[in-house]
Amino acid sequence: MIDKRPAWVSALMYVIVSLALVAVISPFVWMVLGSLKTDGELRRVPPTWWPETATLDNYTQLFARLNFAQYFTNSLIVAVAVTIGNLLFCAMLGYALAMLNFRFKNAILTLVLGTLMIPGVVTFIPLYVLIVNLGMADTLPALIVPFLVAPFGVFLMRQFIQGLPPDLLDAGRVDGAGELTIFARIILPLLGPPMATLGILTFLGSWNNFLWPLVVAQNESTYTLPVALALYTTGQNQANYGLMLAGACVVVAPLLIVFLVFQRRFVAGIATTGIK
Amino acid sequence: MKIRVLAAGAMAVGLALSGCGRSDPGTSAAPATGSAVATAAVTGDLTMWAMGAEGENLPELIKDFTAANPGIKVKVTAVPWDSAHDKFANAITAGTTPDIAMVGTTWMGEFADLDALDPTPGNIDKAKFFPGAQATTEVGGTSFGVPWYVETRLVYYRKDLATKAGLTEVPKDWDSFKAFVQKMKSASGVKYPISLQPGGTGSWQTVMPFAWSNGAELASGDAWTMDTPQMAEAWTYYQSFFTEGLADKAPAAGTTEADFASGKVPMFISGPWMMSAVEKTGGAGFADKYDVFVMPAKQISASFIGGSNLVVFKNTEARDAAWKLADWLTQPDVQVKWYGISTDLPSVQAAWEDPELTADTKLAQFGIQMKTAKAPPTFPTWEQVAVKFDSQVEKVAKQAADVAAALKSVQQEATSIGTGG
Numbered sequence: 001m002i003d004k005r006p007a008w009v010s011a012l013m014y015v016i017v018s019l020a021l022v023a024v025i026s027p028f029v030w031m032v033l034g035s036l037k038t039d040g041e042l043r044r045v046p047p048t049w050w051p052e053t054a055t056l057d058n059y060t061q062l063f064a065r066l067n068f069a070q071y072f073t074n075s076l077i078v079a080v081a082v083t084i085g086n087l088l089f090c091a092m093l094g095y096a097l098a099m100l101n102f103r104f105k106n107a108i109l110t111l112v113l114g115t116l117m118i119p120g121v122v123t124f125i126p127l128y129v130l131i132v133n134l135g136m137a138d139t140l141p142a143l144i145v146p147f148l149v150a151p152f153g154v155f156l157m158r159q160f161i162q163g164l165p166p167d168l169l170d171a172g173r174v175d176g177a178g179e180l181t182i183f184a185r186i187i188l189p190l191l192g193p194p195m196a197t198l199g200i201l202t203f204l205g206s207w208n209n210f211l212w213p214l215v216v217a218q219n220e221s222t223y224t225l226p227v228a229l230a231l232y233t234t235g236q237n238q239a240n241y242g243l244m245l246a247g248a249c250v251v252v253a254p255l256l257i258v259f260l261v262f263q264r265r266f267v268a269g270i271a272t273t274g275i276k
Numbered sequence: 277m278k279i280r281v282l283a284a285g286a287m288a289v290g291l292a293l294s295g296c297g298r299s300d301p302g303t304s305a306a307p308a309t310g311s312a313v314a315t316a317a318v319t320g321d322l323t324m325w326a327m328g329a330e331g332e333n334l335p336e337l338i339k340d341f342t343a344a345n346p347g348i349k350v351k352v353t354a355v356p357w358d359s360a361h362d363k364f365a366n367a368i369t370a371g372t373t374p375d376i377a378m379v380g381t382t383w384m385g386e387f388a389d390l391d392a393l394d395p396t397p398g399n400i401d402k403a404k405f406f407p408g409a410q411a412t413t414e415v416g417g418t419s420f421g422v423p424w425y426v427e428t429r430l431v432y433y434r435k436d437l438a439t440k441a442g443l444t445e446v447p448k449d450w451d452s453f454k455a456f457v458q459k460m461k462s463a464s465g466v467k468y469p470i471s472l473q474p475g476g477t478g479s480w481q482t483v484m485p486f487a488w489s490n491g492a493e494l495a496s497g498d499a500w501t502m503d504t505p506q507m508a509e510a511w512t513y514y515q516s517f518f519t520e521g522l523a524d525k526a527p528a529a530g531t532t533e534a535d536f537a538s539g540k541v542p543m544f545i546s547g548p549w550m551m552s553a554v555e556k557t558g559g560a561g562f563a564d565k566y567d568v569f570v571m572p573a574k575q576i577s578a579s580f581i582g583g584s585n586l587v588v589f590k591n592t593e594a595r596d597a598a599w600k601l602a603d604w605l606t607q608p609d610v611q612v613k614w615y616g617i618s619t620d621l622p623s624v625q626a627a628w629e630d631p632e633l634t635a636d637t638k639l640a641q642f643g644i645q646m647k648t649a650k651a652p653p654t655f656p657t658w659e660q661v662a663v664k665f666d667s668q669v670e671k672v673a674k675q676a677a678d679v680a681a682a683l684k685s686v687q688q689e690a691t692s693i694g695t696g697g
Contacts, residue, residue, distance in 0.1 A: 040556040045534035065332065125369055132370040211359055215366045218323075219353045230356030235328050236380065236584070237427070237549050 031252075035059070035245040042241045058246035062229075070221065071228040076254075078143045078213075078224060079206040085148035086202045087195055093149065094157025095187050099169060100179070109158070116151040128215055138218035147206065153198045160194040161187065196262055207255060225251055309419070310395030313599045319347030320594025322601060325364075325377040327357045330584070333618045340613075341604050348597045368392040368589075375592040376601055378424060378584045381412040385654040387587070388415035389696060394588040394595065395420055400603050408581035408649040409623045415654045421587035422606050423623035425614070427547045428579045428649040429485055430568040430641055432554070434542035437464050446569040450489075450513060453572035457522050460542055471532055471544040472514070472523040475670020480652075480662055481580045482545050483669055485571045486510040488578035488650050495653045498695050500661070503687035510574075511672060511679045518673045525674045533557040536566070545571075547582065548621060548642055568638050570645045581649035583623065621646075656696040664689040 005013075030049075034042055035058055037051045062068075096102075097109050127146055128137075136142040164187070172182045213224040220228070229247035233240050326334050331354025338350050353374070355363060361383060367373045368390050379387065387393050396402070396419040402410050409423035431453075438444075438456075441463030447453040460469035473479040484494070490513075492506035501507075517523040524541075533550070535541035537558035544550075555563050571579045586605060588598040604610060611622035612630045621642060622628060628643045652658050668686045671677040 038556075040559060043530075043533045043553070043557045045528075045531045045538070125366060128366050129370045132372055137370075137372055211362060214356065214359055215363050218372065219351070227356060230358045231354050232328060232332060234356060234358045235549070236357055237547055237582075238553060 058242040075225040082206040089149040090153030098161035310397040314596045318596045320597030323374040373589040376598040385656040389656040393420035412651045421585045425620035426583035435567040436565045468524045474673035485579040490574040500690040579649045
């Protein structure tokens with residue numbers, strides 16, 4: 001592609017993009033630098049950018065006071081299980097709603113979209129009561145099972161699968177493939193872009209989820225990372241900002257890694273689906 | 277087009293579902309005192325919830341309790357302060373509450389209204405607590421729990437700057453307090469000598485100490501009493517600090533400690549936790565540069581009392597053991613030990629006579645103020661009313677709105693919200 005824009009336009013574009021980049025990235029840099037400052041320095045006005053006396057105290061405190069390995073493992077198990085569940089079940093339901101004909105198909109689709117319209121706070125308490133009555137409170141499955149399939153994912157998959165040529169399926173049927181084979185051998189391999197989008201969004205959502213794990217957990221052994229980090233950073237009347245920033249860095253690090261690994265697919269997914 | 281129709285249908289489903297209201301559980305008339313508990317050789321397994329640092333430090337203290345009571349096992353679960361209220365509310369709805377827990381003083385009305393709390397048995401002496409703290413446990417005349425630790429609000433000031441300005445005596449009443457603040461301004465050349473909250477969440481905690489000092493009350497019996505001459509006088513006094521340029525109408529958030537340490541704003545009103553915060557910000561030797569004094573009096577010197585209570589939930593299967601633990605945690609010697617571990621201030625008056633607390637002169641001021649400090653009424657609707665209160669404080673402080681009209685509006689809104697229960 002040949003750029004026909006005059007040089008000054010390109011230069012201006014770079015300046016604007018750089019400014020935007022600074023605006024986006026500076027809170028993040030401040031978080032990382034802030035996590036290395038003492039509490040006194042963090043509260044100072046005017047604030048300092050570069051830590052005067054860089055200290056790892058916040059991190060040592062964080063790791064010493066928290067059973068970190070346990071919380072990290074809990075978070076990872078929950079996020080991975082929820083992500084796998086969503087990828088599989090949303091694709092299955094999306095395929096059925098897009099390509100198969102059956103009774104009440106539209107009614108089911110309406111229902112799926114209907115649940116998308118209901119804010120989470122409305123279903124929060126009933127869902128909790130349900131989990132308690134099932135005897136699942138205080139278990140990791142209580143953090144996973146209710147979120148294994150999300151309406152947004154179903155809708156995303158349906159929209160994408162609807163755009164695939166039906167001839168592909170017919171070709172499969174001519175060769176004698178059943179619906180499961182068609183789904184597994186033809187549809188699934190084509191779902192790369194929406195899978196990446198849904199996977200990352202679901203993982204992010206599950207990893208950062210705070211209120212549900214907090215309410216469901218009855219003791220510390222089922223806390224996830226965000227819940228555990230909130231334990232000692234916020235008091236009744238004041239907050240420990242240094243500890244909070246160090247905690248934020250620790251929670252964000254795995255996400256950054258996931259994002260960097262899947263970055264290209266993520267961007268492709270957004271471009272292809274045009275949703276979110 | 278099709279999508280739009282679907283979406284409209286779905287929206288209707290959503291609205292229909294979210295329209296379902298919760299039926300009012302109602303409250304059963306509770307007796308003034310809970311039924312008696314067994315106190316000797318009690319056994320049971322207890323689960324206890326405690327927030328933040330308290331949850332982290334409690335196991336260390338409770339070791340002594342379980343050593344003395346081998347039949348009782350206590351498992352402490354630390355809960356983050358953030359959203360702790362939601363966790364309790366959900367647990368009450370689903371019946372998954374712990375046996376005993378630490379709860380914020382302002383939640384008592386709501387939880388008692390949900391019929392979740394067990395009334396305090398008669399063997400616990402209610403007179404040993406600060407009266408303001410004891411009042412936070414009482415809902416509709418019944419005590420549901422015991423005060424565990426307390427905090428109150430005092431005036432912080434830069435002693436070194438005051439001395440430089442020739443101010444050697446701390447002000448005792450409203451007139452001398454105003455003169456003190458004015459002198460701080462003229463002598464040290466600062467723009468704003470005092471930091472007061474110009475409205476916003478929790479500003480009632482700074483306004484009410486003045487109102488209480490003037491004999492005003494938030495409610496009397498079952499009715500709100502916002503629109504009284506005493507309240508109006510206190511609001512006008514509070515407003516004058518903003519209209520006379522003594523306090524910033526639009527202060528930057530979170531700069532109190534830094535401005536205090538630098539001397540930019542050499543006075544503010546807050547709780548005991550600010551001592552460690554300003555000393556951390558001010559660095560070595562700062563502790564000698566500032567001091568605290570009790571709220572200036574109009575009729576009396578009164579302040580706001582906060583902190584946390586210990587409650588036993590009704591659905592506990594180890595009621596005797598739970599109250600035994602609550603009783604033990606409010607013994608004076610245990611409270612002093614707990615102060616040493618957590619720096620939480622004792623709710624039991626006798627604990628303040630211990631040398632560990634009397635040695636600190638700043639702390640002693642908090643102890644004096646605690647005796648007359650008050651809390652808002654334990655109506656389940658107080659948090660809703662507080663929001664209205666705060667928003668009118670904002671109009672009065674920031675826009676110099678008419679105090680009488682503001683109070684009339686608070687009174688009207690509070691009355692329409694009601695006192696619940």
